[in-house]
Amino acid sequence: MKVMIDTGANRSFISIKALDPSYGKHLINKSHSRIILADGYTSLSVFGTMTLSITMGDMLTSIKAFVVKELCADCILGMDFINKYKLIINTEEQIVSISDDYKRTTLKFAVNKNEIxxxxxxxxxxxxxxxxxxxxxxxxxxxxxxxxxxxxxxxxxxxxxxxxxxxxxxxxxxxxxxxxxxxxxxxxxxxxxxxxxxxxxxLSFKRNSTTDHQIVHKNINNLIRHIDNPEQQDRVKTLLNPYAKLFDTSKLTVASNVTPHAIKTLDHPPPVSKPYYSTPSKQEEMYKIVQELLHFGLIRPSDS
Known part of the structure; x- marks a missing residue:
């Protein structure tokens, strides 16, 4: 079944074609009606409503959805589902996270190759x-x-x-x-x-690791315990909470992104050049400049 998350839909929908014929008897409020879409003109015929149970990662979710004749996907999850499970869509990292009263689960999504x-x-x-x-x-x-x-x-x-x-x-x-x-x-x-x-x-979802909120809470508290002002502590904690995944040390993480060089060059050994000749007076003046920069902390000795 293809499920699409639509932030422009107030309610969730499922196509009657995606249901087993025997599910008809489970429909609630079977009275026929029509709803108007966001464009203000297009309407859909509603056969009734039913409660959907959807497994996302290791979390079982449920939502009451309108049953309609036809959709562009088998099921559309609207803002009612998004608000109920505090769903966050991160398009940059291609992940979706949902939470219930106990935990937050992160799911990776990929574009379905079998597009209509x-x-x-x-x-x-x-x-x-x-x-x-x-x-x-x-x-x-x-x-x-x-x-x-x-x-x-x-x-x-x-x-x-x-x-x-x-x-x-x-x-x-x-x-x-x-x-x-x-x-x-x-x-x-x-x-x-x-x-x-x-x-x-x-969107087709793939299971990703869940966040251990107990460890996250402990690590964030350790970071801000040196702040004496309780109000400032709360403000810093509020700033750090959206990045809770970064403070989950229960699992090892490996950075997979490789930053490319700004200037693309071929592989070669380090370049070697002969030192330039310098007069003793120039060397003495350069030494004084270096010592002055070291004294004011503008440079430091290199150990490489």
């Missing part, structure tokens, strides 16, 4: 003038979504029109794509041609 691709078709015949960029209307088999657009490789090969990978916002099954004609002659594209594909990447 929706073609983006040209709605009208288009004439692109030379050396110009035009914005065209396309149709997509999604009512409302934020998607990634990838241009058609075959179309790019057989036509001079240039398209770029981009993020699109779809409303009422339509969106806009920019086309550029770098040639000195006009070029036309017929109605209905596929300009490329759009995808909604789903």
């Amino acid at each position: 691709r929706y073609p983006a078709r040209l709605i009208n015949n288009v004439w692109v003038p030379p050396k110009q960029t035009v914005t065209v209307l396309v149709s997509v088999e999604l009512s409302s979504a934020e998607v990634l657009f990838r241009p058609s490789f075959k179309l790019q090969q057989r036509s001079p029109v240039v398209m770029l990978n981009s993020a699109l916002t779809i409303h009422h099954h339509t969106s806009f794509i920019s086309l550029h004609n770098p040639t000195t002659y006009s070029y036309s594209l017929p109605k209905g041609i596929i300009l490329g594909t759009t995808t909604i990447p789903a």
